[in-house]
Amino acid sequence: MTRSIFGAVALSVGMSLVSVTFGGQSASQPQKAAPPSPLKKALAGPMTDVEEIVFCTRLAYEDGHWYANIGYYCDDENKKAYAGNGKPDVGKLCKLNIRTGEVTVLLDARGGSIRDPQVHYDAQKIVFSYRKNGSDFYNLYEINADGSGLRQITSGEFDDYEPIYLPDDRIIFVSTRCKRWVNCWMTQVGIMYRCNADGSDIQQVSPNPEHDNTPWVLPDGRILYTRWEYVDRSQVDYHHLWTSNPDGSCQAIYFGNMHPRTVMIDAKPIPGTDKIIASFSPGHGAKDHAGIATVVSPEKGPDDLSAARPLHKGKLIKDPYALSEDCFIAARDNQIVLMDSNGQTNVLYAHTGGGNVHEPRPLTKRQREKIIPDRVRWDQPTGRMVLANVYDGRNMAGVQHGDIKKLLVLEVLPKQVNFSGGPDLLTWLGTFSLERVLGTVPVEEDGSAYFEVPANRPVFFVA
Structure with a gap:
């Protein structure tokens, strides 16, 4: 079920040596040392303290729209948009030991589906979205990092997904509790909500008539997220990066909203910098948020496209996560890959148990971001x-x-x-x-x- 990460390193170095040998150099000529593989650099640097990576497995979505992965279609309530289109899923929440290659299943959904895990700041628990077998709805759950202590956070006939921990231990997530439908399609809309750690005091923190997606906390405490916005303009062109405070105030464009095309999604900060990494999904977006891993430098402002630098070409990746400016993990079909800033990759894990790999996250402690105090008075109309x-x-x-x-x-x-x-x-x-x-x-x-x-x-x- 696993592929040795050390085998991947040996293959990478071996191929470099072969290319030198057959490049026409004589034995007496000095040979350039092969550049270190992304894995060797990572294990000696930003991944020194990383032992395990959390990830999910599940079937692919059948609808090509990046957002059509929850609920059902309004023209036929028996036609499901979630993974597997109503068929039993192969959802599992797992963790990979990157030193040994061992995979541990933390939760087997047994025909249900699991998505969007995020590791707590203390690395002792994981919040995620879970649709049980026989249910049409995703709700938020939390589990200990060793697979014990599963508990339900939210409930109801809504889809609650893409949760993140806030530095004050509350949770931001996306939900269909707004009870609205995509203006140009037949599936439901999810926008941002916030709740306490136990699921109480659920508050709507976005008024968006269309989808919000993949919120994440920036170091300064703001929420970075994808917002689809097409008031009086093209419905297929404007799904870019925005920010807001955790209470929903101070919404602002972060990058890209003046330029058509490309879904900018799964954006996260790069540690030690003011840059972010995101998936730039082509055109009106691809299913599973698949795209090109792209670094954005915000100092050039929200409209300068030269601020965006793609890391690679060719095959699309999903769910990029930065450990440093030169170390990224991502999902690619059934694989977890490690990528450096030049686009070189190593395969950390190749899943063979059915379905694809999604949302890899390091199971490691991280610093809490700045807490922005609430400024909203919820009792005011x-x-x-x-x-x-x-x-x-x-x-x-x-x-x-x-x-x-x-x-x-x-x-x-x-x-x-x-x-x-x-x-x-x-x-x-x-x-x-x-x-x-x-x-x-x-x-x-x-x-x-x-x-x-x-x-x-x-x-x-x-x-």
């Missing part, structure tokens, strides 16, 4: 918006100070159900969503505005 200067924007060339007197405030109405991949049930070759006018607010002479809007609603503004 409105939220306050502050606009510093309406004239500071990407598309404001030629607009003079004093030209803008008001902002038109609109709300996007999420769809409670949708039966088409196009806008035809709502408009003819037009918008995919209905928009409601909430009113207008004045803009001051200096370009600022301060006003209230209904809380937890997806709103946008027209100057």
Whole structure:
């Protein structure tokens, strides 16, 4: 069931020596030493203290959309979107000892499905999403790192998935509790929620009418996540990286939102840097979030595509995780691979028990990120918006100070159900969503505005 990681190292070095031997050099010529393999570099550096890697196995999703992996299709409730399309899955939560190659099964779903494990800061427990055999719904569970102490965190006929621990031990996750459907497809929408460690006090922390995906905590405490956003623009082009505070406040573009195409997903910080690693899934995205592992340097701002550097070409990977700027682990079909910053790879593990490998994470302690205190008053029906200067924007060339007197405030109405991949049930070759006018607010002479809007609603503004 396992493949020796040390065999992979020997093969890599052996191939390098062969290429030198047959390159025409005589025996008297000095030979260049083969560069160290990614595994040798990792074991001597960022993976010195890493003994085990946690991962999941499961069947592939049949729908090609990156998000269509939960629930059922609205035109046929017997047609399932989750892994295996309703067939018994081969879901397991496992850990791999990278020194010995031994694999331990922490939880066998026995026909059910497991996804999205994340290791706690103390490396003693793991939170994950689990759909039991016979159920249509994923809920959050936690288990000890030795496979003991399984406990359920959330419940109900919703899909709760992609959980992460927060530095205050609460949990951010994605959920279909919002009860809305994709505006341009026939599957359900999941957006970000937050709960206590025991599953209590569940709060919606995103108003997005479309999908949020793969939240992760940045060192400064903000949440980095994928947001699909296509209000009055193409539905297949804008699924990029955003940030927010853990309480849902201060949502902001992180990278890519002005440039069409590419799903930027599974983004995580690179330790010791301000950079992130993400899967850049081509076009409108691929199933299982498959893409090119890409490093993004944020100092160039959210719109400069030169800030993104792909690490490799060819075969797509999934779920990249950085241990350093030169050491990454990822899933690739049925394999866990180790990759360096030049795209060189070693196979750490090749699974042979059915299904593919997903979400590899090191089972090791890590530092807690900064805690950002809550600033949201959950008992209030409105939220306050502050606009510093309406004239500071990407598309404001030629607009003079004093030209803008008001902002038109609109709300996007999420769809409670949708039966088409196009806008035809709502408009003819037009918008995919209905928009409601909430009113207008004045803009001051200096370009600022301060006003209230209904809380937890997806709103946008027209100057």
